[in-house]
Amino acid sequence: MDRNSGAAAATQRTRTQDRKRELVEIAYRLIAEKGLEGFRIRQVAEAAGIDNGTLHYHFSSKEALIQSVVEHLLQDLEKNRCDRGNLKRRTAVDELRMEFEDIRLRLHASPEQFVVLNELAIRSWRDPVIAKMFRRLDDGWYAHLETLLRRGIEQGRFRKDLRIGPCARAIMVALRGIGYQSRLPRRELDALLSEILAQTEGWITSGRAPRRK
């Protein structure tokens, strides 16, 4: 029994983790669907087929559950950035394009991600805890873009007088603003994205032989 207990405990732990993850995902879906305002933890429990009280066993409060959803979301977003970070042999221009392409794919594959992101962004205005988590996300993204832009300049591909900070922010603003448009038909969305990319790229590489077809 002793030998088994270790394995059993591990299994148990895994199960609990799975359960938690499952609940977070349900919550995530529900927030996407009903919005944070219409988000009810009872519905999470119901959707998971568990009792209302059981949910409170795993997440001590509604706030805690929401924070886990945020974490879940942020991890997903940050993971992708890291994945892309590994392919650094490309030029800065390619990287920038990949940034946009990534967004495009996400918009198609899981548009609800942007919905939730917007919901939480607004909440972060008034909720210090979430604000802090979001700042982490923003700082990471900002640093990433800053590096990208700087490398582009060093590589001689981007204009030398580029104001790195504001430019990075501008890209973030534009891409984040897209969340609002996540309801647009796919075709328009693609056109919109490629337009923004073109504008950005055109500006950044201005005077550097912007190879636009």
Add this chain to the structure above:
Amino acid sequence: MDRNSGAAAATQRTRTQDRKRELVEIAYRLIAEKGLEGFRIRQVAEAAGIDNGTLHYHFSSKEALIQSVVEHLLQDLEKNRCDRGNLKRRTAVDELRMEFEDIRLRLHASPEQFVVLNELAIRSWRDPVIAKMFRRLDDGWYAHLETLLRRGIEQGRFRKDLRIGPCARAIMVALRGIGYQSRLPRRELDALLSEILAQTEGWITSGRAPRRK
């Protein structure tokens, strides 16, 4: 008495209108402050110094009050566009710049406007009535920008291969996305805005002697 009753009725009507306007403005302020999620009609009544029940004489439901707030906001936004519309002797480039300058002034003068705008935009995702009102706003803005861009091309100031639709949308996305950043310090906000303008203008007038200082 007959004559008076007419005047009295008129006065009454005006008073009622004033009262309604006052309530809407209080609601607007409260939404800016607490967000739609934390918005309570009781607080509106309290702030107006009237009874909770009385509020329901003016606005039959919470929804109705919110819709009035939307209307109030939209009117304000559209009025400004019309005001500017009268000065059409300028070039399209100037007009575009004014568009940005207007946003800049608003961000400084009443940042809460962007907060409320974002709150309501998100609600519009799930509230058909508000969605409709917002579509009106969007369509108006879109048409305005479209016209502006078209005129620029006709004037020979904008590049001829400009994709008017996506470009207009891109501008809207960027400017709307700024709402999220309404907390940034004024200096950064200005830098950000001028960056976006530069990018946009650079792209639009590309090959047309972009007069950037």
Add this chain to the structure above:
Amino acid sequence: MDRNSGAAAATQRTRTQDRKRELVEIAYRLIAEKGLEGFRIRQVAEAAGIDNGTLHYHFSSKEALIQSVVEHLLQDLEKNRCDRGNLKRRTAVDELRMEFEDIRLRLHASPEQFVVLNELAIRSWRDPVIAKMFRRLDDGWYAHLETLLRRGIEQGRFRKDLRIGPCARAIMVALRGIGYQSRLPRRELDALLSEILAQTEGWITSGRAPRRK
């Protein structure tokens, strides 16, 4: 209508006050019956034949309702002391006896008063608000007894070396401790009370010709 509105408002106000008083009395009874631990505001509403939510219209929280009960109780207790205060022509000994007689009558007429008093006394250990209200009661009672004892000494009826403070406290402790025994049969209760009175009186008037029959 104007003239009526004043009267109507007054009537309304009275009604509200009556309603509140009624609720407080129900709560009082329920606390006596189930104890503070088993006290449920839903039962108050139910007993009053009103909705659960309506109760919260009158008393914003459970705590508020309980505090009103305390106030109700304290007022009752203090009123009686004042009533007796008016008959000051008697000797201090008589007054002391009346103090005991008053307790005796209360124990018979409304033993639940002692139950509630004990419940609240214990709560006051951990609830600062109630503690404060109770301190007021205690201070009043203490001052009253102090005065009584001092007068007795001045009248030459009480021993001169009486330690007024501790003696007053001792009387309070004994009488308050009786609350625990409020379940005793009436006969034993009376015997107990008269015993305590005899002890007290004997001690206080010691060497002063204690006229015990």
Add this chain to the structure above:
Amino acid sequence: MDRNSGAAAATQRTRTQDRKRELVEIAYRLIAEKGLEGFRIRQVAEAAGIDNGTLHYHFSSKEALIQSVVEHLLQDLEKNRCDRGNLKRRTAVDELRMEFEDIRLRLHASPEQFVVLNELAIRSWRDPVIAKMFRRLDDGWYAHLETLLRRGIEQGRFRKDLRIGPCARAIMVALRGIGYQSRLPRRELDALLSEILAQTEGWITSGRAPRRK
């Protein structure tokens, strides 16, 4: 293995007993701190470093745990009485004084005992099981005092017309009522106790040369 199993079982049993005792003591402390109303068995488990569910192996219900606490308390109280019972060579007056001195020491050493005692006394009003246990305590105390008083009379130290029953009860009431005052500063508490003792003793030995210093 057989021999060992016996020893192991004994050890086990002792361990279990220790565990139970430990839990009871924790519960006791927690009741003193938070009151019965704020007493949560989860906190007991937490403080003991065991799981919530495990607690139910030792005590099948909250009620059972509380009863054990009562038992624990009563044993402690009764033990002390027995200890003192062994020194019967003294006079009844000395014994009475020791009764008070014992209370005084307890008040200083472990005032929480009186807090818990009061908490449980109130609960006993509605909980028949606890009521029964308390009655045992009361009866024991009462019998002890009765004996003491009777002996005093027989020894010719107490007045002959002493109403033994009510007098014993009066002593109990006063001493129990002291629990309420357990928050008083030590100095006042001592003054209070010695006052009560003086009153009691004065009355009891009245006409018997009360040797008060």
Add this chain to the structure above:
DNA sequence: TATGAATGAGCCTTCATTCAT
């Protein structure tokens, strides 16, 4: 024994809304 997950009844509170006056 011991654990942790699960249960479910129940509690206080909130809030938009309605109704009689």
Add this chain to the structure above:
DNA sequence: CATGAATGAAGGCTCATTCAT
């Protein structure tokens, strides 16, 4: 128009208890 009392549905949360392992 205005008031304030009343409504009731719903929500988040607590907690003793149970159950499978």
